[in-house]
Amino acid sequence: MKKTSILDVISRKLSPFILLFGFYLVTYGHLSPGGGFQGGVVIASGIVLLLLCQGTERVQKLFPLTAVSFTEALGFFAFLAMGFLGIFLGSGYLSNFLPIGTPGEVPSAGFILVLNIVIGLKVGAGITLICFYLFKEED
Amino acid sequence: MPEGGIVLFIVVPLAGSFFTLLEKIWPDRRITKPSVLLVFLSCLLILLIYAKPIFQGEEYRIILGNWGGPIGIAQAMDGFAWVGLFLVYAVTFLALIYAFSDKTYDSSFYFFSLILTSGMAGVILAADLFNLFVCLEIVGISAYILIAYAKKERSILASFKYLLLSSLGISIFLLGIFGIYRNTGSLLFSGVAGYFASPTGSARETALILAALIAGLGVRTAFIPFHTWLPEAHSQAPHPVSALLSGVVIKVTFIAVWRLSVISGSLEVRNFLLCSGTITALVGVFWALMQKEIKVLLAWHSVSQMGYIIAGFGAGTLLSVSGSLFHILNHALFKSLLFLSLGLVIILTNEDSLKKIGGLGRKYPLLALFFTFGALSIAGFPPFNGFVSKKLIMVGLKEHPAAYWTLWITSVGTLASFTKLSALFWKKLKKQPLSQSTPLRKGDLQKNSEEEVFQISSMKKAGLNKTAAFFPLVVLSILCLITGLFGRPIFEMLHFLIFRQSPSGIFNPWTMENLWETFLVTSLGVFSYFLVTSRGGEVFQSRIRSLRLSLDWTLVFLLAGFISLGLTVFLSKLP
Amino acid sequence: MKRIPQIVVLVIFSAFLFYSLQVDSPAPQKARDYLLQNGPKETGAVNLVTSIYLGYRAFDTLGETIVLLVSVSGVVYFIGKKQ
Amino acid sequence: MLRIYLILILFLLGVFGIILCRNLIKKVIALNIINSALIILFIYLGSLSGDEAPILLDQTGIIVDPVPQALMLTAIVVGICVTALALSLVYKLYKAYGTLDIQEIEKKARENA
Helix, strand or coil, rough: CCCCCHHHHHHHHHHHHHHHHHHHHHHCCCCCCCHHHHHHHHHHHHHHHHHHHHHHHHHHHHCHHHHHHHHHHHHHHHHHHHHHHHHHHCCCCCCCCCCCCCCEEEEHHHHHHHHHHHHHHHHHHHHHHHHHHHHHHCH | CCHHHHHHHHHHHHHHHHHHHHHHHHHCCCCHHHHHHHHHHHHHHHHHHHHHHHHCCEEEEHHHHHHCCCCCCCCEEHHHHHHHHHHHHHHHHHHHHHHHHHEEECCHHHHHHHHHHEEEEHHHEEEEHHHHHHHHHHHHHHHHHHHHHCCHHHHHHHHHHHHHHHHHHHHHHHHHHHHHHHHHCCCCCHHHHHHHCCCCCCCHHHHHHHHHHHHHHHHHHHHHHHHHHHHHHHHHCCHHHHHHHHHHHHHHHHHHHHHHHHHHHCHHHHHHHHHHHHHHHHHHHHHHHCCEEHHHHHHHHHHHHHHHHHHHHHHHHHHHHHHHHHHHHHHHHHHHHHHHHHHHHHHHHHCHHHHCCCCCCCHHHHHHHHHHHHHHHHHHCCCHHHHHHHHHHHHCCCCCHHHHHHHHHHHHHHHHHHHHHHHHHHHHCCCCCCCCCCCCCCCHHHHHHHHCCCCCCCCCCCCCCCHHHHHHHHHHHHHHHHHHHHHHHHHHHHHHHHCCCCCCCCCCCCCHHHHHHHHHHHHHHHHHHHHHHHHHHHHHHHHHHHCCCCCHHHHHHHHHHHHHHHHHHHHHHHH | CCHHHHEEEEEEEEHHHHHCCCCCCCCCCHHHHHHHHHHHHHCCCCEHHHHHHHHHHHHHHHHHHHHHHHHHHHHHHHHHCCC | CCCHHHHHHHHHHHHHHHHHCCCCCHHHHHHHHHHHHHHHHHHHHHHHCCCCEEECCCCCCEEEEEHHHHHHHHHHHHHHHHHHHHHHHHHHHHHCCCEEEEEHHHHHHHHHC
């Protein structure tokens, strides 16, 4: 079955916008509907679209496997470290220690904004890795 | 010690697991073992710091992160949780030291076990239903991976069956959380207590909620309708993992069942637990007696000893409840001692069926000694700890004669199956065991193949570091002995931890009548051992062994258990 | 055939659920009313769902990222390496 | 009243599937059906007490109960992780036993034991 070039072109053009939308969902998580998980999954779907259409080798140049698994592990321990900071600076484990700012503007949720970004990257990397390993074994 | 420190029990193993991940990136710098040692020593240290206030009856309840309002996650640390945490850290520490001795376990094994430890600490400290759900999921997912760690066919199949069964159980548990949230609007255990004190929902909804909560947790505690996954999963896991699973993981989920049934205060759940516990004990020991593989026999024994614990809790009298907590502690000690010591036997002879090994006592007297420590304490022999806690449960069960006599027969069965297991060490095989050093001539092999013959390889040849393997066995044997000798003070301490008042009567296990009863049980046990290993017995054993439960039947058992629990609660709630 | 008793148990299970699961009235709204007043003040987030799962109940999210990390390393452990 | 019965039928569909299907992948799919049925159940409960998204930016009506939505985020990701692990176990089982039918796998396992 000859590989048509439509998929190739479309995926290359479409996935940057998917990734952009994913990052929007992550960073605006505390204002508009969205947040770490939903944004992370949208980022993962952008990368998986590339995986499906371009095949695993070419995607590995853009998202090398070691870097993705590194962000995943680091994301979890950044979350853990934020918890510890909560003890020293805030009032208890996982409590807010950054200034809250006025609710409604972008830099407003302090602790939650940083956690959102950490979770977004981690879920994105995690689900890409799962799909990557399940696809990679196929070809 | 500020109560904010409770969360350290969950977070310190997590921080430790970070270093085991680092080893994947820099494999040459060996940081896994020191980080595991550091994690467990610091956790035990924090536990000791909390010991003094806890034993004076202090209790810590915190909302994580000190957020206001009814939404925060609550955690509670009381005496009962202290005993659970001590159990988790002590037994996991010794099992991981045992794993140090075997080089096949690389850094990812310690990563999964550290996450398992933090999940178990989370289950014990949870005072919030949804947090309990998440921690159960953490314990579950790391247990699935650890069971299938050896990547053998049978262990992957056992892990997949366990995954399906406990995922269905967790979904039923979610149904229970749904019911609680719908009626109380909060997920805290205090909300649950408030609901069961004055149920706003109708009788049928309370029945659904209670049955869903207890059945969801029951799958992980393996009492009778939900026990089907345990023998396969515990026997196919690597040796330190099966010691961990039998010794600690099922106890931790039973602590959650204990908490929920105490909060719900419903008598029907207690009676259900009593009769299901006694049946589990009997079924467990009966099937254990029939097995020919060492670890399957031990796994069936975990089922039957859990039956003791559940029946003790179900009876509800002061003596039997503290006896069952004491038995949780003792069972974790001697069951992990048995799994670890027999794991060494299996590694050395790389044979795990009872029929093919014999006469190990002469070659490995130390191993035989550790095994006898574990076997005597599980069978309930006087100086060891099984004797004290089993006597407590039996005395507490006096009012329920049916349960009393079933558990009495179970102790006879336990003794019979452990004489069968000890045949490993004293029974001479027809053919002398070939030691590794004698060169095997080609002719020699055919001649011996029909008799049961095995090669004993020495510890070094099997690639085991002797001290790391024997250290946990020594510590566990000493602990078994100490908790046995100082049975009464420990019992009084546990009694105080649960009921906040010291025990009324003086419980003295060392009466002549108890010793006479143990002697009777021993003689009956040895007699039934010979009965079982007789000609007819062997045929009967192989027929029972051939009964295998397929996966969909285990799921149907789960649903049947859930329905029976729901109906008993519903029928009793009818006005 | 062997499936009959299984189907019987399943039918009883469904009947029990149909009979006992009731969702006629919404849950008491203590949490939502509390959040309406001092949700944004305490956490600064306007989206209440995010303020719950990253603020009030951040520990559940921590537990869940552990599950994700363990599951990914489990998949890598079973499928990743070429023996 | 119909909505709750539809959700319950979806849940029971999953339970029937996980027990009666012989193909392993169908059992994993049935597990997902059970998980999504529970998620819909919780969200449906939350939606009973209001009709607007829980965002406090110039909202007019009564907002929906946000707590079940936050809980279900966790349940969704837990469902994904368990499915991913189950699929990798199914893959290893397929490589080991050569078939996806649970009864053949159990027959083969009994022979080897």
